[in-house]
Amino acid sequence: MVESKNPPEIALLGVGGTIAMVRSEHSGVMPALDATALLDAVPGLDSVVRPRPINLKNVPSPHLGLEDLPDIAAGITAAFADGCVGVVVSQGTDTIDEIAFGLHLLHAWPAPVVVTGALRHPSQAGADGPANILDAMRVAAHPAAKDRGVMVVLNATIHAADRVIKRHVSRPDAFFSPRGALGEIIEDAVYFEALADRRGAGAAAGCQQPAPVALLPAALGDDGRLIDHLQGAGYRGLVLDGMGGGHLHPTMADRLEQLGPDFPVIIASRTGSGRTLRQTYGYPGAEIDLAARGVIRAGSLTGLKARIALSLLIGNGAERTAVRGFFEQFGGG
Known part of the structure; x- marks a missing residue:
């Protein structure tokens, strides 16, 4: 060269x-x-x-x-x-x-x-x-x-x-x-070797104060009792590192009901690759059930990156519709 x-x-x-x-x-x-x-x-x-x-x-x-x-x-x-x-x-x-x-x-x-x-x-x-x-x-x-x-x-x-x-x-x-x-x-x-991919670039432009967002893993038998304390601790959103395609224990899924529509919840996959599933599994705590509860899928983003995104988006004033639209770019929403 x-x-x-x-x-x-x-x-x-x-x-x-x-x-x-x-x-x-x-x-x-x-x-x-x-x-x-x-x-x-x-x-x-x-x-x-x-x-x-x-x-x-x-x-x-x-x-x-x-x-x-x-x-x-x-x-x-x-x-x-x-x-x-x-x-x-x-x-x-x-x-x-x-x-x-x-x-x-x-x-x-x-x-x-x-x-x-x-x-x-x-x-x-x-x-x-x-x-x-x-x-x-x-x-x-x-x-x-x-x-x-x-x-x-x-x-x-x-x-x-x-x-x-x-x-x-x-x-x-x-x-x-x-x-x-x-x-x-x-x-x-x-x-x-790959084409440019600008998905999400500048999506939170102007954010100066990122919002506190919790990241919790879904582990074998975890009933999610920490979820009960998130709002009292000042968190404004939650990302869950779900099992497999984005799945939770049913008791953990039930606890999400108390958070309300103004507290966005994102489900990612703890596997680190692939995308969260959309319409395969229908049991309690699986993707179809979680979608009915208002949970947003992270798509191909890991839990760590979904947390960064949700924190910056909320800190920039994004409402739930805008948050869902952001994750749709990555195969979620």
């Missing part, structure tokens, strides 16, 4: 995570490296892009919250306004799938936004952070990356924000898209 003599300017928005961690004096690794240090560790980067370091946060990804999503989105928008033609966000991998999808919902940026991180910290053999940053920068600079929504790049693979899931704790190939990746990076070249 021949590099450009005038490479595009791409921002690296540093948020923290394993990619930015070094071993502390008294315990394990902790966030320490800023965006400049991350860029300095990538060989040959200056021949690919003109990198611009921007330090937003430096925290472990489990410390991020829903309230951080508007801040990160604002940082991305500011980088574009300041002349960057693409933005790479570097963060911890524990919440990459949630943060990337939240950013996708908050803004329909036409220019590329890519989220990346690392599974191995910089002091480990085979640390993957520099390679992931370089790949993410290549994708953000590629002309075909425009109008694709927020993407996630790790292990030389390009994922769509609504598809990607983390399926392993620590391996560099931890991230996977059950419905197929968007593309890959081979021999320093970017290849897009």
Whole structure:
């Protein structure tokens, strides 16, 4: 691949995570490296892009919250306004799938936004952070990356924000898209194999205060007694990680009746792939019964992503009809 003599300017928005961690004096690794240090560790980067370091946060990804999503989105928008033609966000991998999808919902940026991180910290053999940053920068600079929504790049693979899931704790190939990746990076070249998918992009644009939404798993024999306390605790919606195609124990399903029509409930599948069923099973707690109770199907979205979506939609003032319409885009509703 021949590099450009005038490479595009791409921002690296540093948020923290394993990619930015070094071993502390008294315990394990902790966030320490800023965006400049991350860029300095990538060989040959200056021949690919003109990198611009921007330090937003430096925290472990489990410390991020829903309230951080508007801040990160604002940082991305500011980088574009300041002349960057693409933005790479570097963060911890524990919440990459949630943060990337939240950013996708908050803004329909036409220019590329890519989220990346690392599974191995910089002091480990085979640390993957520099390679992931370089790949993410290549994708953000590629002309075909425009109008694709927020993407996630790790292990030389390009994922769509609504598809990607983390399926392993620590391996560099931890991230996977059950419905197929968007593309890959081979021999320093970017290849897009799938068409752009902008479903949901900007659906919650303008949301500054995400609403509290509970996420509860459906487990063997669980009667759902926690549901009785959700409204009293201040939650404004519920996502259930259902069994199989989106199924619950009948006692858990019965408890949903008390929540009322102004408290949206979404049913996802805890399997992590496929879509919630629509009209196969008719027993109490199955999809036909839940639909009759007003429960909305998440379609292909996982419970984690359905929660992000419902939180941002409610926080943006969406009513039940709009919430249902959103999930219909992903085969649910």
